[in-house]
Amino acid sequence: xxxxxxxxxxxxxxxxxxxxxxxxxxxxxxxxxxxxxxxxxxxxxxxxxxxxxxxxxxxxxxxxxxxxxxxxxxxxxxxxxxxxxxxxxxxxxxxxxxxxxxxxxxxxxxxxxxxxxxxxxxxxxxxxxxxxxxxxxxxxxxxxxxxxxxxxxxxxxxxxxxxxxxxxxxxxxxxxxxxxxxxxxxxxxxxxxxxxxxxxxxxxxxxxxxxxxxxxxxxxxxxxxxxxxxxxxxxxxxxxxxxxxxxxxxxxxxxxxxxxxxxxxxxxxxxxxxxxxxxxxxxxxxxxxxxxxxx
Numbered sequence: 127x128x129x130x131x132x133x134x135x136x137x138x139x140x141x142x143x144x145x146x147x148x149x150x151x152x153x154x155x156x157x158x159x160x161x162x163x164x165x166x167x168x169x170x171x172x173x174x175x176x177x178x179x180x181x182x183x184x185x186x187x188x189x190x191x192x193x194x195x196x197x198x199x200x201x202x203x204x205x206x207x208x209x210x211x212x213x214x215x216x217x218x219x220x221x222x223x224x225x226x227x228x229x230x231x232x233x234x235x236x237x238x239x240x241x242x243x244x245x246x247x248x249x250x251x252x253x254x255x256x257x258x259x260x261x262x263x264x265x266x267x268x269x270x271x272x273x274x275x276x277x278x279x280x281x282x283x284x285x286x287x288x289x290x291x292x293x294x295x296x297x298x299x300x301x302x303x304x305x306x307x308x309x310x311x312x313x314x315x316x317x318x319x320x321x322x323x324x325x326x327x328x329x330x331x332x333x334x335x336x337x338x339x340x341x342x343x344x345x346x347x348x349x350x351x352x353x354x355x356x357x358x359x360x361x362x363x364x365x366x367x368x369x370x371x372x373x374x375x376x377x378x379x380x381x382x383x384x385x386x387x388x389x390x391x392x393x394x395x396x397x398x399x400x401x402x403x404x405x406x407x408x409x410x411x412x413x414x415x416x417x418x419x420x421x
Contacts, residue, residue, distance in 0.1 A: 191258050
């Protein structure tokens with residue numbers, strides 16, 4: 127199966143799960159629910175759900191369990207984008223080619239939408255899931271919580287804001303993005319793997335190495351595209367980081383240096399998967415996609 131076939135099947139599965147009546151059911155706060163759906167359902171690459179399914183497949187886990195992990199991860203990701211785009215953060219008015227949540231609704235509604243998407247993710251992942259052991263669920267909830275908070279994505283965003291108009295080195299930048307971008311990507315891989323009750327430690331470690339590498343590679347490629355692509359192709363404002371005087375891999379390493387960095391990380395990811403054989407084919411394909419993508 128090539129990547130486009132895997133992507134089609136996985137996204138079809140994810141979209142079916144997303145449309146389940148039990149996911150974001152009707153609520154009295156109708157406008158808030160509308161803003162949540164606006165932020166969650168407006169497309170995107172769905173890299174994180176793809177990673178969940180690919181990792182579950184690599185570990186021969188139950189894909190019905192992976193549905194819950196994929197939904198929870200994407201809800202947390204959607205919440206992070208809603209808050210990222212706020213005037214107090216990155217102050218962006220375009221996301222996936224559409225007005226950002228606070229533009230389409232208002233700032234207060236966007237803040238609440240992010241808050242509610244985050245709590246809904248944990249409600250979904252911690253609820254009754256047929257056949258998933260309580261110990262597995264606990265590990266998955268803990269993993270997602272650590273990846274989302276001060277030791278993960280939120281901490282990385284804080285480091286990002288602190289770096290505006292500052293001179294930082296490559297070590298600071300990598301640490302920042304290991305938290306801001308990499309933590310949730312790593313959680314996507316590990317949550318998929320943790321759907322397998324008999325996950326062995328060696329496989330867990332190899333997948334962790336893979337996830338660390340592609341998490342950074344994703345951000346390096348983002349920085350490259352921010353200077354080589356355009357707003358229409360990206361679906362978000364081109365050159366936004368430069369406009370805010372934020373450090374990037376391109377600003378620190380130059381375009382060629384950033385491209386070399388992405389290639390090195392890509393190879394590191396592939397090397398980590400080598401012992402896992404054919405079962406990890408989709409994970410390899412996603413690593414290729416991450417550095418070949420145009421948006």
